[in-house]
Amino acid sequence: MGSLLYVVPGGQVQAACTPSVDYGTVTLSVNVTSAATYRVWSRIMPPDNYNNSYSLEIDGGNCIVVGDSSSLQANSWSWVDYRDGSSSNKIDVSLSAGTHTIKLIGTEPSVAVDRLILTSDTSCVPSGVGDNCASPAPGDTIAPTVNFTFPGASESLVGDAITIGSVRQAVVQPSVTDNVGVTSATYQVNGSTVSLTSGQYTLPNQNGDYTFRVSASDAAGNTLDRTITVRSRHPDINRDGSVGLSDFTRLLLQWGSSNVESDLDANGSVGLGDFTKVLLHWGE
Numbered sequence: 001m002g003s004l005l006y007v008v009p010g011g012q013v014q015a016a017c018t019p020s021v022d023y024g025t026v027t028l029s030v031n032v033t034s035a036a037t038y039r040v041w042s043r044i045m046p047p048d049n050y051n052n053s054y055s056l057e058i059d060g061g062n063c064i065v066v067g068d069s070s071s072l073q074a075n076s077w078s079w080v081d082y083r084d085g086s087s088s089n090k091i092d093v094s095l096s097a098g099t100h101t102i103k104l105i106g107t108e109p110s111v112a113v114d115r116l117i118l119t120s121d122t123s124c125v126p127s128g129v130g131d132n133c134a135s136p137a138p139g140d141t142i143a144p145t146v147n148f149t150f151p152g153a154s155e156s157l158v159g160d161a162i163t164i165g166s167v168r169q170a171v172v173q174p175s176v177t178d179n180v181g182v183t184s185a186t187y188q189v190n191g192s193t194v195s196l197t198s199g200q201y202t203l204p205n206q207n208g209d210y211t212f213r214v215s216a217s218d219a220a221g222n223t224l225d226r227t228i229t230v231r232s233r234h235p236d237i238n239r240d241g242s243v244g245l246s247d248f249t250r251l252l253l254q255w256g257s258s259n260v261e262s263d264l265d266a267n268g269s270v271g272l273g274d275f276t277k278v279l280l281h282w283g284e
Contacts, residue, residue: 017063023106047110143222185216
């Protein structure tokens with residue numbers, strides 16, 4: 001079983017589950033992010049005082065009889081963390097980081113199980129549906145990250161800035177990820193909250209400087225806060241569908257200024273470099 005161990009207080013090692021009658025089997029694949037000893041909790045509803053257990057198998061190893069106590073209330077949900085009918089015989093398993101297979105095997109009729117929790121916080125006792133014990137394992141200090149792409153544009157982000165002149169209307173596509181899971185993410189453009197459509201945000205159809213901010217967090221409280229600057233600088237300054245005389249005229253009127261609509265090379269001043277860009281894209 002490699003690094004997979006079982007802590008069975010006061011119990012004996014048993015063979016993998018081979019019930020005489022199988023009342024149903026569910027097999028789950030679980031990704032464990034951190035090696036630790038986990039307390040296993042099952043939310044069980046027994047139909048009566050006699051049928052009150054099921055068998056649990058992890059990675060094809062020991063067969064654990066969960067519950068099996070007449071103290072469990074019939075037709076009512078109860079959280080159970082013990083085996084073989086003894087509340088002091090806790091189900092603690094040591095799991096390595098990686099993927100593990102968990103099998104729930106029905107060995108008694110009409111016993112319902114609707115939730116299973118593995119938590120490294122052995123002091124936590126689930127209530128309700130158990131969300132209070134479903135937080136990530138202690139030690140998650142990795143914050144969410146974001147990757148930006150700009151569909152249709154040929155330019156790339158350099159540091160936290162990008163100048164886009166290959167498309168008239170720039171599109172920002174932020175992808176937020178986390179090693180465990182992102183619980184919230186918000187987006188702002190020039191200080192105003194915006195929503196994504198199909199994971200993208202389309203900036204205004206005019207040249208200008210736009211700040212795009214991403215704020216995100218995970219369940220452990222790690223946060224992401226990153227802002228990039230997108231400089232939209234297409235030679236079709238007037239956005240009339242073609243680079244031509246009207247754009248050239250507008251550039252001349254703003255010559256020497258810092259106007260962002262005509263400062264196509266984003267160097268802080270409208271001049272020869274911007275005039276050259278208009279000529280190179282004439283008619284497009």
